[in-house]
Structures are given as structure tokens and as C-alpha cells.
Amino acid sequence: MGEQRQRIEGQQTIGGVADAAACPVPYSLSKSRGYSLAFASVAVALGTALLLAAQNFRGVEFPLFLMANALTVWYAGFGPAIVALALSGLAFNYFFTQPFHTLYITREDLPYYVVFLLFALLLTWFSTVRRRIERDLVASRDALQKEVVVRTQQADLLNLTHDTIFVRGMDDLITYWNRGAQELYGLRADQAVGKRAHELLRTRFSISLDDIQKELLLTGRWEGELEHIKADGSSVVVASRWSLQRDEQDIPVAILETNNDITQRKRSEEEIRELNRELGKRTVELEAINKELESFAYSTSHDLRAPLRHVAGYAELLQKNTVSVLDDKSKKYVLMILESAKRMGNLIDDLLAFSRIGRAESRKSMVSLNELVREVRGGIAEEIAGRNVAWTIGDLPEFYGDRSMLKLAMLNLISNAIKFTRTRTHAEIKIGRAEGPPDSIVILVKDNGVGFDMKYLNKLFGVFQRLHRSEEFEGTGIGLATVQRVIHRHGGQVWAEAVVDGGATFFIALPSV
Amino acid sequence: MSATLGRILMVEDDPRDTELTLTALEEYKLGNEVIVTRDGEEALDYLYCRGAFQGRTTDNPAVLLLDLKLPKVDGLEVLQQIKSDERLKMIPVVVLTSSREERDMVASYKLGVNAYVVKPVDFYEFVNAIKELGIFWAIINEPPPGSIQRR
Numbered sequence: 001m002g003e004q005r006q007r008i009e010g011q012q013t014i015g016g017v018a019d020a021a022a023c024p025v026p027y028s029l030s031k032s033r034g035y036s037l038a039f040a041s042v043a044v045a046l047g048t049a050l051l052l053a054a055q056n057f058r059g060v061e062f063p064l065f066l067m068a069n070a071l072t073v074w075y076a077g078f079g080p081a082i083v084a085l086a087l088s089g090l091a092f093n094y095f096f097t098q099p100f101h102t103l104y105i106t107r108e109d110l111p112y113y114v115v116f117l118l119f120a121l122l123l124t125w126f127s128t129v130r131r132r133i134e135r136d137l138v139a140s141r142d143a144l145q146k147e148v149v150v151r152t153q154q155a156d157l158l159n160l161t162h163d164t165i166f167v168r169g170m171d172d173l174i175t176y177w178n179r180g181a182q183e184l185y186g187l188r189a190d191q192a193v194g195k196r197a198h199e200l201l202r203t204r205f206s207i208s209l210d211d212i213q214k215e216l217l218l219t220g221r222w223e224g225e226l227e228h229i230k231a232d233g234s235s236v237v238v239a240s241r242w243s244l245q246r247d248e249q250d251i252p253v254a255i256l257e258t259n260n261d262i263t264q265r266k267r268s269e270e271e272i273r274e275l276n277r278e279l280g281k282r283t284v285e286l287e288a289i290n291k292e293l294e295s296f297a298y299s300t301s302h303d304l305r306a307p308l309r310h311v312a313g314y315a316e317l318l319q320k321n322t323v324s325v326l327d328d329k330s331k332k333y334v335l336m337i338l339e340s341a342k343r344m345g346n347l348i349d350d351l352l353a354f355s356r357i358g359r360a361e362s363r364k365s366m367v368s369l370n371e372l373v374r375e376v377r378g379g380i381a382e383e384i385a386g387r388n389v390a391w392t393i394g395d396l397p398e399f400y401g402d403r404s405m406l407k408l409a410m411l412n413l414i415s416n417a418i419k420f421t422r423t424r425t426h427a428e429i430k431i432g433r434a435e436g437p438p439d440s441i442v443i444l445v446k447d448n449g450v451g452f453d454m455k456y457l458n459k460l461f462g463v464f465q466r467l468h469r470s471e472e473f474e475g476t477g478i479g480l481a482t483v484q485r486v487i488h489r490h491g492g493q494v495w496a497e498a499v500v501d502g503g504a505t506f507f508i509a510l511p512s513v
Numbered sequence: 514m515s516a517t518l519g520r521i522l523m524v525e526d527d528p529r530d531t532e533l534t535l536t537a538l539e540e541y542k543l544g545n546e547v548i549v550t551r552d553g554e555e556a557l558d559y560l561y562c563r564g565a566f567q568g569r570t571t572d573n574p575a576v577l578l579l580d581l582k583l584p585k586v587d588g589l590e591v592l593q594q595i596k597s598d599e600r601l602k603m604i605p606v607v608v609l610t611s612s613r614e615e616r617d618m619v620a621s622y623k624l625g626v627n628a629y630v631v632k633p634v635d636f637y638e639f640v641n642a643i644k645e646l647g648i649f650w651a652i653i654n655e656p657p658p659g660s661i662q663r664r
Contacts, residue, residue, distance in 0.1 A: 305611040306527060309634050313533040316636035338636075345634030352613065360615075 034076030038084040041068035046091045053096070061096045062116065069120045073127040081127070085120045089113065164238070164259040167245075170252055172196045184238075184261055186231035197257070201228040212242070217252065220244045225262070237263045297355045304348055312341040343476075350478035353408070354463065357485045362402040369396035369410075369443065372403070373431055376411045384418055388425060394432025397441050399510055401490050409486040412479040413445040413506050419473055420449030420504065434507060440492070441512050446505040451498040460496055483508070520546040520651050520660070522574040524556040524591065525609075526583050530632070534578075534609075537643035546651055548574070553586025557594060560601055573604050575660045576650035581610040581617055589620055596625040603657040605650055 045068035049061035065088035073081035094101060097109045105113065158165055159179040167176035174197050177189040185192075185201065192200060198209075204227040205212065216222045222242040229235055238259035245254040315337040326334070373393060399406070414429070421427035428448040436442030452460070452467045459465040461484040464477040480494075483506075487494045491511050498504035521543065525531045531549055538544050550556040558564035560573070577595070581588035588608065595601045607628040608621050621629050630646065633639045 303611075305632070305634055306530065309611070309632060309636075309639060310527075310529040310533070312634055313529070313636045313639060316640075317533075317536065342635055348634075349613075356615075 031079075034072075034080040035083055037076045038072045038080035038087065041071045042084050042087040042091060044068065045088065046095065050095065061092060062112070065092055066116070066119060066123075070123050073120075073124045074130075077131070078124060078128065081120070081124050085117070088120075089116065092116070164261070165256065166192065166197070167254050167256050168197045169254050172198055174200070175254065181259075184230070184236065184259065185228065191231075203228055216242055216244050216255070220246075226259070228259075235263075236261055237266045293355070297352055300348060300352065305345070308341055308345055308348070312338060312345070315341065347476045347478075350476045350482075354478050354482050354485065357405060357408070357482060357489065360405075362405065362489060364400055364402055366398050367401055367403045367406055368398050369406070372407050372410050373414070376407065376414050379411070380415060380418060387418075387422075387427065389418070389421070389427040389429060392428070392430040392432070394430075396431070396433065396443065399441060399512075401510070402486075405486045405489065409483045409508070412483045413508075416479060416506075417445055417447035417449065417504075419475070420451075420468075421447050422473075423450060424448060436507075436509050439512055440509045442507055442509045444505050444507050446503065448503040451500050451502050451504045453500050454498060457496065461494060520575040520656075521548070521578060521647065522556065522559060522576070523547055523549045523578045524551075524553065524583060524588065525549065525578070525580045526551050527580075530580075533636075533639065534643050537640040538647045540640070541644055541647055543647045543651055546647075552584045553588065553591040556591055557586065560595065560604075573601065573657070573660050575605070575654070575656035576646075577604055577606045578609045578646070579606055581608060581612055581621075589617075589624065592621065592624045592626060603659075605654065605656070607646060607650065609646070 042065070045061075045064040049064050052060050069081060069084050069088055072084035076084075090103065092112075093103050093105060093109075097112070098106060155176070155178075158176075161178070162180050162183070163178075164180040164184045165176075165178040166174055166181045168174045174192050174195055177187075177192040181192065182188055187200070197203070206225050206227075212222050212224070220243065222240075224240055225237060226240045227235055227237050239262050240260075241258045243256045243258075244252050245256060247253050315334055319331070319334045319338070322330075322334075370393075373396060377391070414431070417429045418427070421429065426448075428446075430444070430446040432444060434442040434444040450468070450473075456467050459467065461480045462477075463481040465481070466475060466477040468475075484494045487508050487510065493509045494507065496504060496506045521538075523531070523534065525534065535544050535547060535549075538547060548559065550559055555565070556577075556579075559566045559569075562569050579588050579591060583591070588610070592606055592608070595604060595606060602625070605627040606625075607630060608617075608626050609630050609632060610617065611632050613631050618629055628646075630642055633642055
């Protein structure tokens, strides 16, 4: 106990983790002051008793000394109380019991001393009990303070997070509201605490509250999406997590609700859904257009060819039957009809072949371009019989693609080279690899033909675009468009270089796999 | 010579195509061998000896030249009917059409067509194609038993 009294009263150690037993007791005095109090109180009691005795008041000295002792034991503790008791006894004996001014105790005075001693001991005992109770109280108060500090720190930490966290009782009354909640809902803690959460936030549940409560009681937690209304009236969609707190008796006491604002995410999701819907609609429209095109191509194939065949057929019969009666001019007219019909037939065929490239499913396999070129050359051998063509065929790679489509592209390029070198006495055609980006295969087809003007390059690969007059070089203007379409379908590129009357070079670049 | 007898049964709705085809076949004196029906229904009537063709001998033609686009019953339906009938399935059927469409070709072969010929626009080619067809199917090819014999 002496150690406790060394501490000065009122020295609170908030946040310090002090041992409860070492805690200072309020109202207790330091050791020296305690003994001073003992001396002073006994001295005051003695002085007062002597003064009163001088005024002939008798019998007050005993309670006065008791008061001095009580005061000392109350404020200064056990040690000073013993001192005060001894001093009081001596003073009482010396001044107030006969024989006066001696320390001799007569027999009849003995009960006084015994009662005095017992009374003083009783006081001391009461005081000690009081002190113990007081110490316990202080200890528990300090423990409580410590707890408060820790809790406050935790609450401060919860405030640091940007997540929205609040706690509500089983009656839905909010008991805790962090800064994240204030930021999200625009409501301060003092505006929220004590209010009913679902009323305050006008919660809209995606599933019924009963189901949520059921799950919460069963598993102790619930997760889902909720819609809340902020203080400014705007709505917010949150990903909500609820955790149930139970006390020692396992009775639910509170719900911790953590919410994350997913309004933006929901909006983006909705936008994506909307875009997908739009895309789906466009796809359906495109499919419809494609179907229409397909049926158009089909009827073109069927319906246009029949009358054309008839024009050609009857013109042919006319030519045969009138060979002896028609003059040269009329014969030429019939010939023109036949030629035109044939040209139109070719146009329709080419156009259909071109549209088929766009529609046909590609069937991919490893294709040897060397083999392909060999086949194409074999197919046109008859056409170039009698012409002087010098071929330079380099080593060509293999490529993963649609064989028939690639063959069509090569056929068109090689036929073009043959066609546009027709005016040359020595036609030179070179097919080989060319330099290109590392992840692609580049092939060139070069001729020494009539070439073309580079300013018309943009028209070169267009459908029905021709850079030569038809009486110079026949053609439908579909060939290079077909080449481009085939190469594009393979994810490649086509381009060309040429000089008027100086030959042309066509490049196709295919992505290497 | 009976008007209802022919070794080549042609199903063609367009009279111009019919005329041109007959002209082409005539060069090989095959014109008289041809019976022309104008749609799928008439063709089936001929094959089943019913309607206008009641009372013809029940022998099958040596070859059937079939257009695909026909009024009433179209070519593919006629083909399906023929190839699913035990009595008729042996008749060689040649589809002769303007359509170069892959789906028509695939559908025809799936139904068991014997040949598929796209009518060439060019008259020479057309005549040649018809002539070759006529010669092959009506002269060179041995028709299945039960076919109308050559006159």
C-alpha cells in the first residue's frame, strides 16, 4: 500500500497499459505528507481540546482525537494512522487523564484506551476496505479506459478505409457509421446513428428481406446487391456483405454491413449488354442482307443466264440459216450479238464466282504454292501455245489456307501477266518470294507487260474497274478484285507497282503461321 | 412410231430452251427420241403412265434430262420421287440446269443424280453438251432392263 501512495492522485495513463495493482489511488497522499497529516491532525485535535478544556468544556477531547485518527486513516492510510493513534493516545494520556501531565495510566482509565484503540482499529479497517474497493474501481476504470482507447483506435482504422461500413442492431438501428459510409451516402455519423438503416437508405432488395434474414441467421453472413438512395436523392448500387455478431449466449446482437459502390460497374455492364443487343440486331440485319444477296446471286445465276443463252442460241441459229443471204454488214451485226452475249455470260460467271468467295466457307489445309503455280500453268498452257514466254519460278513456300481460293488468286495474277505481255515478243514472267515483314510470306508476280499508270492504283483492285480499253485487252474487271478478296479473307494484303509500258509487279503478303 | 414413246424424257418449262435442245439433238437425229414434259407433275405423270400418258407402254425412258427450276413440282422433288421408287430408281437422271450453285449440286448428288450439267451460255458449247449427253445416255450407255428399246 505504501507504494501506491507514492503516486500523485489524478495521474491518468490513457493508452498506457499499466498494471491495475500499481494504479495510484485518488485522494491518497505521499508518504511524508501522510505522516505530516498524522502529526497535524493530532496537533489540531490536541490544540482544540486544550482550548475547549480551558473554557471548561469537558469530554470533547475523545471524539476530537477520534476525528483526527479518522481523518488520517482516510486520507493518509494505515502507517500514518498508527502514528496518529499513538500520538493521540499519548496526548490523551498526558493532558486529559489523571494524573495529568504524566504518561501514567490509571486502572479506571484503561477502558477508555481499549475503546479508543478498538474504535481506531475499526476505522482503519473500514478505511482499508474502502481503499481496496476504490482501488478495484480504479483498476476496472483504467481497464475500461484502455479498452476504450483500443476500440477508438480500431474505429479510427475503420474510418480510414474507403469501404462503406456500418453496424446496426437487430432492430435495424444504426450504431456505428464510418467515414466511407459518410462519403458514399452523404450522411454524417450523427445523422445516421440511431436511425433505421433500411428507412434511412430506402434500401431496395433484389431478394426478399425475409430470405436474407434467414440466410444470415443460418450461416452468419449474406452477400448480394442492394440499391440505396443517397442523401442527395440519387441512387447507388452496392455489393453488400452482411456479417452477424452474436454474444456469449449465441444471441444475435448486431449486423456489420460492408458496402462497395458498384454503380459504375453496373452501368458499364448495362452499356455492354446494350451494345451486345445492338450488335445482335446488326448481325441479324447483316444476315438478312447476306441472305438477300445470296438469293439475288442465285436468281442472277439462274434467271439471267437463261435469256442470255437464248439470245446466243437463236443468234447462232440465225447465223447458220442466213449465211448465204445476209450481206457482210448484217453478218457482222449477228457476230456482235454473239460476242456481246458471250461477254455478258462471262461477266455473270465472274461476278458469281466473286460473290461466292465472300460467302463460301473456307476449307483450310497446308497448300504448296509451288504445286499451285504448276497446276495453274498447266491449265493455261493451251492458251499460250505459240507464244514466247520466259518463266522464272522461285522456290515458293507452303501456306495454310483454302486451296481452291488461293488457286483462283494465283490463276488471276498469272492470267493477267500472260494477258498484258501479249504485245511483247519476249514475255518475261517471274514468280517468287519477296522481302517483307518477318511474320508474313510475301510473293510477287512480275511481268514485262504494258504496265499501268500508278495514279490509277486506287482503282486497280475495284470490282468492274479496268485500266485498259476492252478492244486492247479483254476482261471483266473482276480478276484483281477477286485476288484481293481471297487474300483479305486469309488476313493478308495485296499491292502492286508498275510503270506505263514497263511491266507490273503484284505482291501478295500472307500471314505466316 | 407412237407419239408417247421416247427414249429421252426431257423436263423443261422454257420453250426456247426446249427448241434449242431439240435443235442440238436433231443434228444427231435424236430429236424423235425425245418426249418433252413442261413441269415436274407432267414428268411424273409420264413416268407413272397416268393423266395424259395413260395407256402408254410402261417401259422407262433410257435417260431423264431434268431442269431444276420448274413450275408446280420442281426438279429436286421429281428427282427425290424417282430415286425413292423401286420401279423408277434405275432410270439415269441428268440434271440440266442454269444453276451453278453449290447447294443445288450438293442436293442433287445427295438424292442420287447420275450427272449434273450446267447449261453453257455459249451456243456452241451448249450444242456440244447436249449432243454429248444425248449420244452418251441414249446411244452409248446400256440402259437398265425395262427401258424403251431403240427404234
